[in-house]
Every structure is written in C-alpha cells, then in structure tokens.
Amino acid sequence: xxxxxxxxxxxxxxxxxxxxxxxxxxxxxxxxxxxxxxxxxxxxxxxxxxxxxxxxxxxxxxxxxxxxxxxxxxxxxxxxxxxxxxxxxxxxxxxxxxxxxxxxxxxxxxxxxxxxxxxxxxxxxxxxxxxxxxxxxxxxxxxxxxxxxxxxxxxxxxxxxxxxxxxxxxxxxxxxxxxxxxxxxxxxxxxxxxxxxxxxxxxxxxxxxxxxxxxxxxxxxxxxxxxxxxxxxxxxxxxxxxxxxxxxxxxxxxxxxxxxx
Amino acid sequence: xxxxxxxxxxxxxxxxxxxxxxxxxxxxxxxxxxxxxxxxxxxxxxxxxxxxxxxxxxxxxxxxxxxxxxxxxxxxxxxxxxxxxxxxxxxxxxxxxxxxxxxxxxxxxxxxxxxxxxxxxxxxxxxxxxxxxxxxxxxxxxxxxxxxxxxxxxxxxxxxxxxxxxxxxxxxxxxxxxxxx
Numbered sequence: 001x002x003x004x005x006x007x008x009x010x011x012x013x014x015x016x017x018x019x020x021x022x023x024x025x026x027x028x029x030x031x032x033x034x035x036x037x038x039x040x041x042x043x044x045x046x047x048x049x050x051x052x053x054x055x056x057x058x059x060x061x062x063x064x065x066x067x068x069x070x071x072x073x074x075x076x077x078x079x080x081x082x083x084x085x086x087x088x089x090x091x092x093x094x095x096x097x098x099x100x101x102x103x104x105x106x107x108x109x110x111x112x113x114x115x116x117x118x119x120x121x122x123x124x125x126x127x128x129x130x131x132x133x134x135x136x137x138x139x140x141x142x143x144x145x146x147x148x149x150x151x152x153x154x155x156x157x158x159x160x161x162x163x164x165x166x167x168x169x170x171x172x173x174x175x176x177x178x179x180x181x182x183x184x185x186x187x188x189x190x191x192x193x194x195x196x197x198x199x200x201x202x203x204x205x206x207x208x209x210x211x212x213x214x215x216x217x218x219x220x221x222x223x224x225x226x227x228x229x230x231x232x233x234x235x236x237x238x239x240x241x242x243x244x245x246x247x248x249x250x251x252x253x254x255x256x257x258x259x260x261x
Numbered sequence: 262x263x264x265x266x267x268x269x270x271x272x273x274x275x276x277x278x279x280x281x282x283x284x285x286x287x288x289x290x291x292x293x294x295x296x297x298x299x300x301x302x303x304x305x306x307x308x309x310x311x312x313x314x315x316x317x318x319x320x321x322x323x324x325x326x327x328x329x330x331x332x333x334x335x336x337x338x339x340x341x342x343x344x345x346x347x348x349x350x351x352x353x354x355x356x357x358x359x360x361x362x363x364x365x366x367x368x369x370x371x372x373x374x375x376x377x378x379x380x381x382x383x384x385x386x387x388x389x390x391x392x393x394x395x396x397x398x399x400x401x402x403x404x405x406x407x408x409x410x411x412x413x414x415x416x417x418x419x420x421x422x423x424x425x426x427x428x429x430x431x432x433x434x435x436x437x438x439x440x441x442x
Contacts, residue, residue: 056332
C-alpha cells in the first residue's frame with residue numbers, strides 16, 4: 001500500500017473506533033443522569049453501574065483511537081481530547097444514544113434496544129482482525145450481557161404490568177423505533193472495513209429483531225408497523241439534543257483547558 | 262461450525278489459571294504483590310482476585326501486567342498506584358504497569374483462598390464457571406450469614422459493578438454476591 005492508501009485505511013479505523021466510543025459515552029452519560037433519581041435505591045445503583053460500564057468501555061475505545069491518531073501526529077492527543085474537545089458534527093454516536101431519558105419506560109426501552117444491538121455487534125467484533133478492537137469487544141460483551149438482561153426484565157415488567165405502565169411502554173417504543181434502522185445501516189467507514197476490521201451489520205439485524213420479538217412476546221408488546229427511519233449520527237448529523245449534552249459535558253474543559261481534579 | 266469451534270477455543274482459554282511461578286527471578290515481586298489489596302474489598306489481595314497476569318523483568322525495568330475486572334472499575338487506578346507504592350517501598354525503582362484487556366478477566370481466576378476470604382467477609386463468592394452459559398440463570402446462592410440456600414436476588418447490580426444484591430429468606434439479612442463473570 002502507498003502512504004495515501006494507508007492514511008485512508010487509518011482514517012476508516014479511527015472513525016469506526018470513535019463511532020463505538022461516542023455511542024457508549026453518550027449512552028453512559030445519559031444514564032448517569034439517573035444517579036440519585038432512580039425509582040428505588042437498588043435500581044438507582046443498577047443504572048449507575050451500567051452507566052459506569054459504558055463510560056469505561058468508551059474510555060477503552062478513546063484510548064485506542066488516540067493511539068491510532070498519534071502514530072502519525074506530532075501533536076499527541078489523549079482520550080480526554082477526543083471526549084471533551086470535539087464538536088457535535090465530529091461525534092459519530094448512534095442518534096438513539098443522545099435522546100433524552102424521558103420516563104423510566106423510555107430509558108429502559110432505549111437501553112434494551114441499544115444493549116441488544118451492542119450484544120450482537122460485539123459478539124462478532126471479537127473475531128475482528130484488529131486485535132485491540134477484538135479485545136475491547138471481548139471485555140465489553142461480558143458487561144453488556146448483564147445490561148441486556150436487566151433492561152429486558154424492565155421491558156417485561158412494565159409491558160406486562162398495569163394499564164399505565166403498558167401505555168408508557170407503547171409510547172416509548174413508538175418514539176424510539178425510528179432510530180432503530182441506523183444501527184443496521186453501515187456508514188462508509190464500516191463498509192470500507194467490512195473485510196478486515198468491521199463486521200457485517202446486516203447479519204446482526206435478524207438476530208436483534210428475534211431478540212426484541214421474544215422479549216416483547218413475554219411483555220405482551222408488539223413491534224410497530226413499518227415507519228420512516230431517521231439516521232445520520234454515524235456521519236456527524238445529529239439531533240438538537242447532542243449540542244446540549246456537549247455544552248454541559250464539555251463546559252469545564254472549554255472554560256478551563258487542561259483542568260484536572 | 263467454524264464459529265462454534267472458535268467460541269469453544271475462546272471459552273477454553275478462560276481456563277488459564279494464573280499462578281505465580283514456584284521459583285524465578287520474579288518470586289520476590291509476586292510476594293510483594295500478594296500484599297497489595299483490592300481497595301473496594303480489602304480482604305482480597307490482587308492475586309486472590311486474579312488480576313495480575315504477568316511479571317516481567319526487562320533489564321532495569323520491571324513490568325507488571327494487570328487486567329481490569331470491569332471496563333469502568335474505578336479501583337483500577339488505585340490498584341496501579343498501590344502496586345507502584347508497594348514495589349518502591351521494596352526498593353524497586355523503574356516500574357511500568359501495563360493494562361491488558363484480552364483474555365478478559367473472569368472470576369474463574371479467583372483463587373479458592375480468595376473465595377474463602379470473601380465468604381468470611383460476608384460476601385457470597387461467585388458460584389459456577391463463566392464459560393457455563395447458564396451462569397446468568399437462577400443460581401442457588403448461599404447466605405454468608407446463616408448458610409441458608411433459600412435466598413433471592415434483589416438487584417443484578419450491587420454496591421460495586423462486580424456484585425449483585427441478594428436477600429436471605431431464612432435470616433432476612435441482605436448480602437452482596439460476587440457475580441460469576
């Protein structure tokens with residue numbers, strides 16, 4: 001490969017790694033909002049632990065992305081630069097991760113859709129030819145297994161609960177469904193890495209649908225009719241919500257660059 | 262088919278048991294490391310937990326390779342600092358701590374002695390092996406207080422990421438269960 005080809009390959013790998021890092025960070029950041037506000041202390045602790053797992057996973061991806069960027073970069077960057085000093089259009093997270101938490105039904109359904117996607121995604125990524133991505137996937141998969149279990153318990157409990165809880169679940173599903181497709185539509189950087197690093201996202205779509213159907217069956221819920229799908233997150237086109245998240249999350253490093261405590 | 266075989270290989274790798282070598286130039290280092298405890302569960306040493314993967318000597322440089330228990334475990338930074346401190350108190354100067362992610366840490370690497378210590382500390386030790394795919398299913402967890410097996414899960418997540426919260430139906434006491442992972 002000539003140096004230009006290497007640069008493009010590296011760019012794809014960095015983008016792919018950032019897409020995974022950003023998605024975990026946004027989901028973890030949103031869930032951490034529940035800390036101290038959970039409906040009961042055990043569930044408050046549970047959702048905080050899940051947020052911690054996700055932010056830990058994002059750190060592993062950011063550290064790797066920084067390492068890749070630094071190979072041919074004079075100005076060395078760190079995981080913190082990537083999390084705190086990029087603007088909204090540079091973030092590649094799935095749109096579903098930046099949506100506001102809403103009520104408990106919305107949060108747990110959002111987490112269930114996302115965790116089930118992560119589960120099948122990482123299950124394939126552990127066979128990636130990129131050893132570091134495979135290692136992070138292997139590590140994360142064990143944690144995500146618990147997240148899928150915890151969130152599906154809630155989907156079942158609320159779906160098959162009272163009239164009130166069921167109607168909240170139906171509302172959550174309807175409002176989250178337009179963001180599902182994005183998980184399974186590969187971005188250009190995923191397509192370009194398909195034969196080396198990345199995975200075939202079409203393969204995991206069927207598994208994801210099967211999983212959702214089986215949990216919904218137990219929850220007496222159903223999958224919505226075909227509807228218009230929203231995407232763009234992987235390419236840096238976001239909902240208005242991301243700007244507000246970044247304004248809060250990045251404030252300290254923007255106002256006091258390099259501050260540590 | 263290929264995938265199944267690969268999964269089996271991955272699973273069998275989980276069997277690797279990290280035991281300090283009987284005698285080598287790193288014996289002293291391993292013995293110092295056995296005095297470094299987990300900051301969240303102070304009755305366990307980092308060797309009991311099975312997070313020290315290897316100790317290597319490269320000339321003047323001493324490298325300690327550790328693996329995180331959970332991706333977001335805040336104890337890992339403290340553990341690195343504590344390892345460095347314990348080693349420098351024993352006149353090691355040039356120390357490097359390397360974090361290694363794969364193979365991913367599993368409670369299968371926890372020593373039997375570690376499990377006994379957990380129990381004595383009133384935390385139920387992990388039951389079963391992580392490569393048993395049913396490890397997430399309802400297990401019979403023994404109450405560390407009254408030893409009844411009539412217990413129930415309150416939450417899959419307890420006071421730290423590695424523990425679940427249980428309650429004993431016999432004596433009524435809540436307790437932490439160190440999850441099989």
